[in-house]
Amino acid sequence: xxxxxxxxxxxxxxxxxxxxxxxxxxxxxxxxxxxxxxxxxxxxxxxxxxxxxxxxxxxxxxxxxxxxxxxxxxxxxxxxxxxx
Numbered sequence: 001x002x003x004x005x006x007x008x009x010x011x012x013x014x015x016x017x018x019x020x021x022x023x024x025x026x027x028x029x030x031x032x033x034x035x036x037x038x039x040x041x042x043x044x045x046x047x048x049x050x051x052x053x054x055x056x057x058x059x060x061x062x063x064x065x066x067x068x069x070x071x072x073x074x075x076x077x078x079x080x081x082x083x084x
Contacts, residue, residue: 005046006055006081007065012046020050024057041082
């Protein structure tokens, strides 16, 4: 269950009426731990953080916190918030 904003520098408590919700389907190479397990990750950015950041999933890495608007090749490095 979600409890806080996915931005590790924020920590605002989850509010289903505000912010932005993300679901990512993981393509795990590992066998599921239980017969009814699934590979969907849920993350949420609070209203304030969702204006500046977005979340991206990369199969070999995981979920990354990235700036929404940035110049190409500006050297910005996204922050890993959940491993693949």
